[in-house]
Amino acid sequence: MAKETTGIKASDIKFDRYRFDVVVIGAGGAGLRAAVEARQAGLRVAIICKSLFGKAHTVMAEGGAAAAMGNVNENDGWKVHFRDTMRGGKFLNNWRMAELHAKESPDRIWELETWGALFDRTKDGRISQRNFGGHEYPRLAHVGDRTGLELIRTMQQRIVAMQQKDKKEFGDAEKYIKVFAELTITSILKDGNKVSGCYGYWRESGDEVLFESPAVVLATGGIGKSFKITSNSWEGTGDGHALALKAGSALVDMEFVQFHPTGMVWPPSVRGILVTESVRGDGGVLTNNKGERFMFNYIPEVFKDKYADNEAEADRWYKDQNNNRRPPELLPRDEVARAINAEVKAGRGSEHGGVYLDVSKRLPADEIKRRLPSMWHQFKELADVDITEQPMEVGPTCHYVMGGVKVDPDTAAAYGVPGLFAAGEVAGGMHGSNRLGGNSLSDLLVFGRRAGAGAAEYVKGLKGKSPEVSDKEIEKAHDHINNPFDRDGNENPYALQQELQNITQDLVGIIRTESELKESLKKIESIRERSKKVKVEGGKVFNPGFHLAIDLENMLLVSESIARSALEREESRGGHTRDDYPKMDPEWRQYNHLTTWSGKKVEIEAEKAKMLPEELLSLFEMDELKKYFTEKELAKGGK
Amino acid sequence: MARKVKMRIWRGDSKSGDFKDVTVEANEGEVVLDVIHRVQATQISDLAVRWNCKAGKCGSCSMEINGKPRLACMTRMNMYGEDETITVTPLRAFPVIKDLVTDVSFNYKKAMEVPAFEGPEDLKPGEYRMQQVDVERSQEFRKCIECFLCQDTCHVIRDHEENKKSFAGPRFFIRIAELDMHPLDRLRNRKKKAQEEHGLGMCNITKCCTEVCPEHIKITDNAIIPMKERVVDVKYDPVRWLGSKIRKREGIE
Secondary structure, three states: OOOOOOOOOHHHOOEEEEEOOEEEEOOOHHHHHHHHHHHHOOOOEEEEOOOOOOOOHHHHOOOOEEOOOOOOOOOOOHHHHHHHHHHHOOOOOOHHHHHHHHHHHHHHHHHHHHOOOOOOEOOOOOEOEEOOOOOOOOOEEOOOOOHHHHHHHHHHHHHHHHHHHHHHHHOOOOOOEEEEOOEEEEEEEEEOOEEEEEEEEEOOOOOEEEEEOOEEEEOOOOOHHHOOOEOOOOOOOOHHHHHHHHHOOOEEOOOOEEEEEEEEOOOHHHOOOEOOOHHHHOOOEEEOOOOOOHHHHHOOHHHOOOEOOOHHHHHHHOOOOOOOOEOHHHOOHHHHHHHHHHHHHOOOOOOOOOEEEEOOOOOOHHHHHHHOHHHHHHHHHHHOOOOOOOOEEEEEEEEEEOOEEOEOOOOOEEOOOOOEEEOHHHEOOOOOOOOOOOHHHHHHHHHHHHHHHHHHHHHHHOOOOOOOOOHHHHHHHHHHHHHHHHOOOOEOHHHHHHHHHHHHHHHOOOEEOHHHHHHHHHHHHHHHHHHOOEOOOOOOOOOHHHHHHHHHHHHHHHHHHHHHHHHHOOOOEOOEEEOOEOOOOHHHHOEEEEEEEOOOOEEEEEEEOOOOOHHHHOOOOHHHHOOOOOHHHHHHOOO | OOEEEEEEEEEEEOOOEEEEEEEEEEOOOOEHHHHHHHHHHHOOOOOOOOOOOOOOOOOOOEEEEOOEEEEHHHOEHHHOOOOOOEEEEOOOOOOEEEOOEEOOHHHHHHHHHOOOOOOOOOOOOOOOOOOHHHHHHHHHHHOOOOOOHHHHHOHHHHOOHHHHHHOOOHHHHHHHHHHHHOOOOOEOOHHHHHHHOOOHHHOOOOOHHHHHOOOOOOHHHHHHHHHHHHHHHHHHOHHHHHHHHHHOOOOEO
């Protein structure tokens, strides 16, 4: 069995030591935006990348960033965007986050242009905007189907620009911002209840690193790698979720996991890779093996007045959005994913267990290549399919976690731990029970900026009295990293990861039941026991087996959090579907689930959700509100 | 259908290394990276390989496969013959850290040397107006996923460590070209700097970089050659030379 501690004293541990005002863990969109903001506030910032600089999962975002600029349809505005976001999340969203997001997204997009981003343009030279599921008007700023790459590259280059300026002014490019590539953070350190820094290791060398820092921003992204079929890269192991839990903070609404309706299904090695929603936004239709456009059969009651129930109207919508209802292919993602799941289950699936997505009959070939260049390449090169001539085979893939660190909407401060902040996918609340496509890239920018500003304000408020890192904290963090080398045992980390992925996929996936969730918890527990016997082979220098042994712990913690929250919520809503409780229940809308970690156990607590204030409630028709809220709540009228 | 394939994988570190021969299963539709992962999970658990998205979008899994710089995630196994041994080695132009992972920090240093975008001072955020045709030229270069395959294959640095100091490489020529062609960038001496500070003149247009680009960016034709031509224009046209001296300060228009 694993030894609890190595007994080594801090004075005998070899580690690099750095001191910063703010450490940002994660170098995707949210992390980079937070770093820019903290630097602009005059603070010294460390940016920690688990991979190389510029490779974070944000590069894979395809469709665009939602911002109600009104460039394509001038009827758009923050109120419309807010409404769409709340509807998409089935009103479980933290309304203040949804409000800030809708109001601030346009400024965040325009700001990127001043840093060199080149979005696709409208005829009059403004930023073009495209249609997407759940958005009433064309709203997504985009660059073909590689918008995430544009975002991350723009901010990466913005950081380089700031470093160049610092070099000119101070003779040292890294005086204010230093990028640490291929470094994994394994512990948040605390002094009493406050953050004092964090600890980790260089992936390249295995050498340990201490960051003394009064503020830490978690921007670590998602958890997709806990599932077998996922669009996420290897980095999505829920590191930030686990770090927050272990630091004593809480996660909110972890049962809500988004399965993107369209991932590749064939060949098996590419199963799960994302097929952008833009294919549908640009006219692509979903059909089953009978050639039926089946989405017309899956329009839920709450959306009946917004979505076309016949092909003629749906097709007219692409040209005239003011007088027609939207095609049902553009329903929120949870609806489309469940519909595809049901078609396949009913035996109407495609050859390899998906459904067909066809854009070839809807747009000319060169237009497809212009609007969807990376989809064209992806299918051509990985599946021998020419999407300008043939339909794609697609099926649901684990894509995004709505749940995450409970934060203060305005400052991104994490619940319960002064000095800890979270932004982007690792933070929860913004998207409620289901995220709309395009709302993630704008979320990264809006709340990345707020986290950077929140951290800066917090650090300045300390007035130089920073919490201190104790020897004991260093010893604990050191033991944690070295544990996998000291164990007796013969478990293989790769095999355990695969088993865990199968468990979550099969038992905590799109459709859930009480008995399967209970079974999943037992199985997760047994994997946890076996993970204590994982023995790492080889040395510490760039050793993926070692890296995985460390990440596996986070994946276990996240998987258990999802399964436990899912077991508690006895209704179906957004990214949480219970076969045994198939209806959405307004009583349940009044509760969020808080996940905490006692050191031994994942615990779930229901917390009363805050009611929308009157001015936001009044943006909706009463008839619509009745579908989501209890009569008692509405009688009080948002008070 | 699953079949057995033979692979020669380079293993080692900055000091020394050797090939390791393995036989491993490969399934229909798989790419080289899938098979390397299978080796990792079943035979060599500490085999170092860099990867992220496995969809050709992040540019992490750059390596040399049968001597050609390629992304392992976009290289289908069925490109190779049934009995062919597939040899994988780390990028040759960069120092090895371990196995298939190299130290690519050269590229990040070069990135630091390219002056950033300088936007117009009189336009506020939201006031930028550009036509699609005008942004498309730069957008082609912004497709770059920084896999650094072009840097690896470029013979100016591939076997000439001594050239690295004065040569930015194709990746950064397209970065300079992208900024140079940006409709609203104010910095006007980018081409000249490409020539004088970034070693554009050392490129003799063999197009190796274009051939390996997984994003199919026409590096040579659309970035390098136009910049070389215009550098010649500006340098040797006496009227334009005089104009450039009178009209503006060094750098910004």
